[in-house]
Amino acid sequence: MRRRSRKNVILGVLLLVGALYYFCPFDILTGMTRSFESIPKHLSRQAERLISKESWVEQRDYLPLNVTYRLLAGAPSNQQKFLAVGLSSVKRKKGSYLVPTLQSLFSQSSPQERSSMVVVVLIADFDVTWINRTIREINSTFASELEQGQLVVIHVSQEWYPPLTGLKRNYNDAPDRVTFRSKQNVDYSFLIHYSAGLGKYYLQLEDDVFSAKNFLTTIRKHIEEQNMKKSTWAMLEFSALGYIGKLYKSSSLPLLARFLLLFYQEMPCDWLMTHFRELMTQRETILFKPSLFQHMGTFSSFQGTYNKLKDKDFEQGVYTNPSAEVYSNISTYQKNLPKLAWEAGEGFFWGRSPGRGDHLTVVFQEPTVVTGILVETGSGGKDLLDSGQVELGQEVLTKEKQSCKTFQSLGAFIDGKFEMQGIDKLHNSASSCLRILVTAGQKDWVIVQKIRITTKQSAS
Template sequence: MRCHWGTALKSGVLFFVLVFLYMYLNLFSAKTSETSEEKLWAREIVSQQLRSDRNLQVFHHLKNDFGKLNMSYTFLAGYPKTTLKYLTVGLSSVKRKNGFYLLDTLQSIFSQSSEEELQDMVVVVLLADFDMTWNQQVLSSISERFSSPILKGQLLVIHLPQEYYPPLEGLKRNFNDAPDRVTFRSKQNVDYAFLLSFSANLSQYYLMLEDDVLCSRNFLTTIRMFIQSRGGSAWVTLEFSKLGYIGKLYHSSDLPRLASFLLLFYQEMPCDWLLGYFTKLLAQNMPIHFKPSLFQHVGLYSSFRGTYNHLKDEDFEANPLNVADNPPADVVTDIIPFKEYTPEQAYSSRTTFFWGKSPLAGSHFTVIFHTPAIVTRISVQTGLQDRKDILTSAEVEVGRSPVHTERGPTCSQYAKLGPLVDGQFDRKDIEGDAAVSCLRILVTKSQEQWVIIRSVNVWTKEEK
């Protein structure tokens, strides 16, 4: 159903949201160090919203209380998979007067992610310009350069026509902004609201980016590790960059109401300010910022008026946690696995592990790289934290000259790196520039206890 902005929403949800916001901002203003002017301004903004016919019109097209927006998106490239992903990366792009960074941003997302990470991720690009000629030109470039991610369902490109947008002219000039500035930031709020609503059912988490950023290596794995490190503690927004709305992470379950929130206040203030208020409304009073930052702003020219904007995040690091490379490989073992705890799960960046029945002397757990790699570090972790199911006696080896035998793929030549100590191995000083094809954990003594291999991590470097 197409939306018409002249019809008022006859629903109690809008009144509930506004009254809750009004009460919260009064409480919030009494508990923070905001200036008196900011407190008065916040109360006045909400008071105006309670009297605004325009904002009653804005929510006409909601399906239900905080439901997805009822509109038809145009798929320009790709189509969403039916399986739920771990992370959606969302970015909106419009034509700039100076500079064009979208393709480089997409290249950074895909090149800085492993194949396994890409299987857990979908990137959604909203081409939000009203100039369809520009959209088609950009779409052609994206399709040519990123055909593989599109075919794999890892990249979607969408668009919404102008008729779906609320009024963008004649809006209030808060902060004494020029009319074209008000139009620009108001449209940007609506762009992101549409993008959030579309992405609500694609994954467990949603990451907001701009179209002119670079990503740190294995950012998805780093995000996953940070989420896990917080245990069951509640959060609304996790920040992986200090700048604007770059690198802001949300639960996908919060996206419908965040989209509604942006639409309600679309003409009031810039998007990053609204995101901050939304986080506080859901009772996260302090920012939760991961350091170092995982995303860097690289655009030299703003999408508004094409003005020079050399904004940088000094906390950005290209490889913040030295996350393992784990190049593509086959993982085989003759240790009998228990149920679904298969060997490849120990080599995965996901929170999984291999669980095998009592290993015998001579049993092996072998990683065969698809392409020989120069290995600089190897880490093996076995057992649980209470020392249950550790691998008590084993050697870690690297091999060359891959072969196929009756027992499966392996290498014909192996060199020992050292034994597991208390079920663990971590060697950071592996020397040599010769590529290896295999990593093998060779059991040297039988044990009755079952074994858990929690992780096998490999770091590599490029050949000279």
């Protein structure tokens, strides 16, 4: 019986093959025999990529967008830079800030910093006359940067954009407002997609900002510090404003580009970026102070409306106050120590209700000729120093070394702030101390946000 059943099985298989040969076209059968040979090479590479040791995310060539770019000026380097800086620019009804923005980025960077970055500009307008005029100006102003691969200008034709009218009116925005912010999302999506891989990190800016001196070095330092921590991060912020100064890892850019395009009509880009950060499992913002970028535009790119938005934490110079020790007899709240007001960064001094005669004293490591002083107190209009004055002192006390023998008053605080320049014209001798003296007690606590000084050495 076993032999008979085997014969039946073999006979059935032969009948099935014969039927396939008779009823099926020849090319299907031959295709079955050479199916592995006919797989396109790019499909095979994609399959191999998914099981390779290198993560397919790290290769940054996934989730491609259906878009074609036109190179208007410059050409990216074959070697990946440390930082790619992206900004999108459109024709404004009033004024243009693109060239001053680019001048600020390059002039505030050292030659070594410029060689470590590439600035990518997306001309996101469809007015041919304006585009040609803008490119001529860029070519004449930034010939060196274009030649060295530090500046690249691109354009995307209007045919590659999704519908920009008749969109959902979320938040009851007017139709023209919805069109503007939706197109901006697509602009950023195309810009970010192009920039993937050009730099190890990507910095998003707008076309109407100016930058702090040596911003790239400061960014590099904060990245290194952040990477040493155990927690992962998706976005670092170097300005509190809009979509300015937001930094991403290059490996995240294909995802971000696709995310902005998928939800382009839902909400403004600065809202979308928050959702993206949270989806990438970074729950809290990581904002560094002082800010490295300041909004310079007076008129918005949307309808040319007046825009006075400024970042209160921006400092154009990278402050390095002289080496010093800082002391105070005001009771300190938690870990908000006096020295945090002296050091550049996001820290500050926070003290409990100061009394008359209380002080915060800075003792310089070396006598210094002070040319300018800025002291800011309070936060959001609260915890200001109501009554106080700023003084310079000479001759450090020998024993305690926490103060000076004599002090000269420079002036009083006004609305919690003291600012004075040209101090060396009044006091041209070197000083050993700077003191903030409380001249009347107050019930409110006091925050000293920052103490910034310029010296004869740093001014030269």
